[in-house]
Amino acid sequence: SQQGEEDPQALSIQEGENATMNCSYKTSINNLQWYRQNSGRGLVHLILIRSNEREKHSGRLRVTLDTSKKSSSLLITASRAADTASYFCATVPSNTGKLIFGQGTTLQVKP
Amino acid sequence: EPEVTQTPSHQVTQMGQEVILRCVPISNHLYFYWYRQILGQKVEFLVSFYNNEISEKSEIFDDQFSVERPDGSNFTLKIRSTKLEDSAMYFCASTSSGGKSYEQYFGPGTRLTVT
Numbered sequence: 001s002q003q004g005e006e007d008p009q010a011l012s013i014q015e016g017e018n019a020t021m022n023c024s025y026k027t028s029i030n031n032l033q034w035y036r037q038n039s040g041r042g043l044v045h046l047i048l049i050r051s052n053e054r055e056k057h058s059g060r061l062r063v064t065l066d067t068s069k070k071s072s073s074l075l076i077t078a079s080r081a082a083d084t085a086s087y088f089c090a091t092v093p094s095n096t097g098k099l100i101f102g103q104g105t106t107l108q109v110k111p
Numbered sequence: 112e113p114e115v116t117q118t119p120s121h122q123v124t125q126m127g128q129e130v131i132l133r134c135v136p137i138s139n140h141l142y143f144y145w146y147r148q149i150l151g152q153k154v155e156f157l158v159s160f161y162n163n164e165i166s167e168k169s170e171i172f173d174d175q176f177s178v179e180r181p182d183g184s185n186f187t188l189k190i191r192s193t194k195l196e197d198s199a200m201y202f203c204a205s206t207s208s209g210g211k212s213y214e215q216y217f218g219p220g221t222r223l224t225v226t
Binding site for chain 1: 142144146152153154155156159166167169202204206212213214215216217218219220
């Protein structure tokens with residue numbers, strides 16, 4: 001079974017629009033983290049939300065977590081061309097310290 | 112701002128050869144990880160390391176793989192006899208004393224190409 005499935009797989013929007021990406025997972029978690037990866041580059045940590053939190057903000061990022069539905073969403077407001085990248089959710093299951101990544105959402109922001 | 116560094120950025124090796132990938136985690140971090148990403152696929156966990164021993168490993172991390180923290184700063188991943196399917200981007204990560212409750216900071220990765 002897959003942990004951390006993202007939806008949609010690809011998203012193309014105009015600069016200034018909002019982008020919403022969703023993530024679903026299967027096991028109980030300690031926390032869920034979102035990462036960004038520019039093409040061929042490393043993973044940049046964006047935000048961490050703990051299992052007892054429902055919403056978190058960081059600049060133009062808003063993350064929600066619904067543990068009853070085992071899902072999370074990442075909202076990027078007022079997108080910029082520089083936001084073009086792949087976005088991954090990664091869960092830390094309750095009984096482990098490793099990150100389990102989803103397949104990611106490829107976001108393209110057109111200027 | 113402190114960061115995780117990795118060397119080399121790109122390693123090309125022939126099948127059957129040994130490779131060592133090097134990482135320098137953030138200095139006050141205590142938990143260390145290796146992940147890999149095959150081109151076009153998702154990032155996969157390989158191994159975690161704490162207090163000078165492996166704390167967890169995946170099915171991918173078989174006898175061909177080993178990790179070591181030879182001194183107070185470096186953290187290495189060794190592949191004894193590389194296979195074509197080991198070609199991937201390898202990422203090192205570290206986190207603070209909080210372990211799983213805290214962000215993992217990733218290095219820029221080493222692209223390993225096995226020919």
